Amino acid sequence: MxxxxxxxxxxxxxxxxxxxxxxxxxxxxxxxxxxxxxxxxxxxxxxxxxxxxxxxxxxxxxxxxxxxxxxxxxxxxxxxxxxxxxxxxxxxxxxxxxxxxxxxxxxHPHVFGDESREKSADQQVADWETIKAAERADKLQDGVLDGVAVGLPALMRAVKLQKRAARVGFDWPDVGQVLDKVAEEAREVVEARDRLSPEALSEEIGDLLFVLANVARHLDVDPEAALRRANAKFTRRFEGIERRLAAMGKRPEDSDLAEMDALWEAEKAAERAG
The missing domain is CATH 1.10.287.1080 (MazG-like)
Structure with missing residues (x-):
């Protein structure tokens, strides 16, 4: 045309x-x-x-x-x-x-059908999961973990896998047990760093990250969003270091770790004061 x-x-x-x-x-x-x-x-x-x-x-x-x-x-x-x-x-x-x-x-049968809207948000979530499970069954996805997209960001997929497993009882009942597992996995990383191959060390770090995602899930924290905020905070504070160095006529490559660490702490203090 x-x-x-x-x-x-x-x-x-x-x-x-x-x-x-x-x-x-x-x-x-x-x-x-x-x-x-x-x-x-x-x-x-x-x-x-x-x-x-x-x-x-x-x-x-x-x-x-x-x-x-x-x-x-x-x-x-x-x-x-x-x-x-x-x-x-x-x-x-x-x-x-x-x-x-x-x-x-x-x-949403409680909105577009005959079901009552008089139920809690938790009950609505449970109903939603029941409906999705039936949809997966129609697709012949019978495994508990079937249908969790492989292409999801790793932290997001970890939480989805953990939620699926938790539905059938494969979960720690208390977050304290998950925190104990974090300490265990961290120790394994420390022990492995000098004696394992890069591939094996990568596996240990993956285990640690997976457990940290589990901690976030137990505490109702979105680990993907939490890491984005941490990235933003690091960016903000490092840019503060650069500004402070520029005021001194310097660049990061002209500085050293001790000086930049002191400026980092100054940025943290300024944020708290603000």
């Missing part, structure tokens, strides 16, 4: 139909964008993950002025995948939307 004044691509209020049409044209083998045309599900997937994290980052920073754009970027990823699927004869974007609508209606 040629670009005309009535072209839906140029309708500022075109909504979803406009976005779908833009994606269709970008993928047109003859008139589309060469880069977009040559992409595949596999090449686009990393961008999809990145955009999801950028949405989470905007929310974490409460950057509400950025969130609309980040959500748009993530939506575009869904449209991109759906367009490639339609070209391959797999499904359309409307079918993606209908599938999600069907799933939400089925999983």
């Amino acid at each position: 040629a670009n005309t004044p009535n072209d839906p691509v140029h309708d500022p209020n075109g909504g979803m139909p406009r976005l779908v049409e833009i994606m269709r044209r970008l993928r047109d083998p003859e008139t589309g964008c060469p880069w977009d045309v040559e992409q595949t599900f596999a090449t686009i997937a990393p961008y999809t993950i990145e955009e999801a994290y950028e949405v989470a980052d905007a929310i974490e920073r409460e950057a509400w002025d950025e969130l609309k754009g980040e959500l748009g970027d993530l939506l575009f990823q869904s449209v991109f995948h759906a367009q490639m699927a339609e070209e391959a004869g797999l499904f359309t974007f409307d079918e993606v939307a209908d599938t999600m609508s069907d799933k939400m209606v089925a999983r």
Whole structure:
């Protein structure tokens, strides 16, 4: 379709139909964008993950002025995948939307069906898990851990695996026991660092991280979000070190650990005072 004044691509209020049409044209083998045309599900997937994290980052920073754009970027990823699927004869974007609508209606009988809404949030979560278990059974996913996506971030997947195992009783009843396991795994890392191969040491560190994720789960803390906050805090404080060094006419490479550690403590004290 040629670009005309009535072209839906140029309708500022075109909504979803406009976005779908833009994606269709970008993928047109003859008139589309060469880069977009040559992409595949596999090449686009990393961008999809990145955009999801950028949405989470905007929310974490409460950057509400950025969130609309980040959500748009993530939506575009869904449209991109759906367009490639339609070209391959797999499904359309409307079918993606209908599938999600069907799933939400089925999983909320207390809203869209005859079940009572008079139940606790915990009971709703339990009901949700029962429905999802039935869906997995329909897909012949009979194992307790079946359906936990391998491509999830490692910490997130660890928690999901632990939650699944806990449903059938494979779990420590008390967080104190999990903390004891953290100490045990940390000792094993210390003992292993000088005598094990890099591969074996990596396994020990993985065990420690897995148990730390379990601690977070027992304490109702999202370890992925907690680590993002820790990353943000480290970035903020290290940038403070750089500012303090710059005021002294220095760069980090001109300093040493003792000086930078003192400046780190000064940044911590300034944060607490603030």
